[in-house]
Amino acid sequence: MKKIIAILLCGILFFINSLSVSAYHQSYTNNDSNVFVVILVVLIISLIIGFVYISSLKKQMTNIESGKVACEYIEQGSFKLTRSNEVFLYSRVTKIPRPKNNQGGHHGGPRGRR
Amino acid sequence: METIKNNKTLEQFKCPNCSGDVTFNSSMQKMACPFCDCEFNIGVVKELSQIEDLKDFEFEEYTTSSGSGDWKEEEKSKIKAYTCNSCGGEVVTEDVTVASKCPYCDSPIVVSSDLQGVLRPDIVIPFKLEKLEAVERLKNFCNGKKLLPNFFLDENRIEEIQGVYVPFWVFSLDVNSQSTFNANKVHTWMDSNYTYTQTKTYLAYRDGTAIFGKIPADASMKMDDSMMDSIEPFNYQDAVDFNSGYLSGYVAQKYDVPSKDVESRIRHRITNTMQNLFRNSIHGYSSVSNKTIHFDASNIKIEYALLPVWILNTKYKEKVYTFAMNGQTGKFVGKLPIDDSKVTKYFLVSFITAFVFLMIFCVIGGML
Numbered sequence: 388m389k390k391i392i393a394i395l396l397c398g399i400l401f402f403i404n405s406l407s408v409s410a411y412h413q414s415y416t417n418n419d420s421n422v423f424v425v426i427l428v429v430l431i432i433s434l435i436i437g438f439v440y441i442s443s444l445k446k447q448m449t450n451i452e453s454g455k456v457a458c459e460y461i462e463q464g465s466f467k468l469t470r471s472n473e474v475f476l477y478s479r480v481t482k483i484p485r486p487k488n489n490q491g492g493h494h495g496g497p498r499g500r501r
Numbered sequence: 502m503e504t505i506k507n508n509k510t511l512e513q514f515k516c517p518n519c520s521g522d523v524t525f526n527s528s529m530q531k532m533a534c535p536f537c538d539c540e541f542n543i544g545v546v547k548e549l550s551q552i553e554d555l556k557d558f559e560f561e562e563y564t565t566s567s568g569s570g571d572w573k574e575e576e577k578s579k580i581k582a583y584t585c586n587s588c589g590g591e592v593v594t595e596d597v598t599v600a601s602k603c604p605y606c607d608s609p610i611v612v613s614s615d616l617q618g619v620l621r622p623d624i625v626i627p628f629k630l631e632k633l634e635a636v637e638r639l640k641n642f643c644n645g646k647k648l649l650p651n652f653f654l655d656e657n658r659i660e661e662i663q664g665v666y667v668p669f670w671v672f673s674l675d676v677n678s679q680s681t682f683n684a685n686k687v688h689t690w691m692d693s694n695y696t697y698t699q700t701k702t703y704l705a706y707r708d709g710t711a712i713f714g715k716i717p718a719d720a721s722m723k724m725d726d727s728m729m730d731s732i733e734p735f736n737y738q739d740a741v742d743f744n745s746g747y748l749s750g751y752v753a754q755k756y757d758v759p760s761k762d763v764e765s766r767i768r769h770r771i772t773n774t775m776q777n778l779f780r781n782s783i784h785g786y787s788s789v790s791n792k793t794i795h796f797d798a799s800n801i802k803i804e805y806a807l808l809p810v811w812i813l814n815t816k817y818k819e820k821v822y823t824f825a826m827n828g829q830t831g832k833f834v835g836k837l838p839i840d841d842s843k844v845t846k847y848f849l850v851s852f853i854t855a856f857v858f859l860m861i862f863c864v865i866g867g868m869l
Contacts, residue, residue: 421868425863425868426860429856429859429860429863430856432855432859433852433853433855433856433859434852436851436852436855437848437849437851437852437855438848440847440848440851441844441847441848441851444647444648444844444847445648445839445844447645447646447647447648448646448648448649448836448837448838448839449835449836449837450642450731450834450835451725451727451728451731451834451835451836452727452730452731453726453727453730453731454727454730454731454733454766454770455769455770455773456770456773456774456777457713457716457767457770457771457773457774458774458777459733459734460713460714460715460716460734461711461712461713461714461774462711462712462713462714465710465711465712466709466710466711466778467709467710467711468707468708468709468779468782469708469709469710470706470707470708470709471706471707471708471782472705472706473684473703473704473705473706473783474545474703474704474706475701475702475703476517476518476539476541476545476702476703476704477518477537477539477540477701477702478699478700478701478702479699479700479702480697480698480699480700481697481698481700482695482696482697482698483695483696483698484694484695485691485693485694485695485696
């Protein structure tokens with residue numbers, strides 16, 4: 388449950404972060420909103436760093452893990468592949484239209500405020 | 502691929518891609534699926550139907566006749582069984598050992614009973630490491646744990662350690678396994694208008710054998726299964742036939758999980774192991790995914806074993822925390838309590854540090 392909440396939280400933070408970055412790119416000519424958006428982005432990144440750090444510390448508190456495999460109990464040299472076969476089943480082709488570049492060139496990304 | 506045999510004359514095959522019923526297309530001389538338009542050679546379809554026909558086996562139940570038999574008269578006079586009044590846990594020990602604390606809940610044990618219903622173990626791995634080693638390992642385990650409560654390593658609590666022989670079912674068997682995988686080869690190309698992706702799907706089939714020796718599964722309901730899995734492996738070269746003398750100074754838990762009830766855990770581990778081994782033999786594909794696996798077993802041997810574990814129970818905020826150390830190898834496992842105030846402290850420290858660092862970076866970079 389805790390893992391699901393953490394994943395959801397990270398997802399929401401990532402989404403907000405993406406929106407903030409997008410807002411920054413759109414408003415980099417407006418000084419006030421630029422400052423606000425930068426602080427918001429920094430705040431969100433700092434929160435994520437905090438959560439990740441705490442998660443890593445919590446992981447160190449336990450080393451209990453259920454046994455999933457039994458590799459160490461196979462007698463040495465006893466594994467033998469007696470049959471190996473690969474048969475072709477079917478083939479699928481998908482096609483995605485390529486984006487058309489009508490603007491005739493790249494104009495560069497956003498620049499920093501001076 | 503699933504085969505349904507309604508009678509001896511009618512065979513109906515299912516599509517390996519969508520599980521729809523496939524029919525024979527006489528013009529193509531192939532089996533065709535009307536639902537997903539896949540086509541297959543008849544030979545492939547028949548081969549796949551044989552793969553699915555393998556049925557999984559059943560384990561036998563362990564009984565006294567399967568193992569070392571019933572207790573000897575001299576053992577009965579030397580060994581006592583105790584029941585905990587608090588949690589109902591049962592332990593067995595030599596009469597010279599004073600079993601004062603329940604290894605499950607740390608409560609005093611006061612009631613004694615006879616050996617009725619207690620199976621005689623087949624093998625035992627004697628303790629190799631002493632209590633002091635367990636104390637040392639716990640300290641090492643706690644080292645560097647930033648979220649650990651300050652008073653947790655109080656000396657009085659650390660000494661609550663008990664040497665316990667934990668009951669295990671130990672399975673040895675020869676495995677014959679068959680497994681199928683979906684394997685894809687992806688090829689991408691483009692022209693002026695489109696990007697094309699061709700995915701060729703193959704069915705990889707593997708058949709193999711392996712001998713598994715002494716896979717353990719704890720037979721105690723009160724012991725955490727994951728914890729007992731985590732202290733593996735045990736070195737069975739040190740295992741000896743059971744002798745009540747090994748219980749002197751220690752207690753042995755009484756099994757309360759029948760061998761039948763741990764089968765699913767053993768089956769799960771063998772299945773995963775065989776699947777991993779087969780998967781590692783498939784090369785040259787962009788992606789491989791598990792489809793089916795079956796295994797049959799022969800020469801199945803189930804043994805009732807007592808394996809050495811140092812158990813530590815300690816309390817933090819009225820909750821019991823249990824730690825375990827492999828009494829043979831010294832592997833130490835457990836889950837430490839977390840101090841919530843330290844979580845807040847380290848979160849704030851990391852958050853503020855990151856915030857200040859990033860703000861400085863933004864100012865230097867000209868974003869502010």
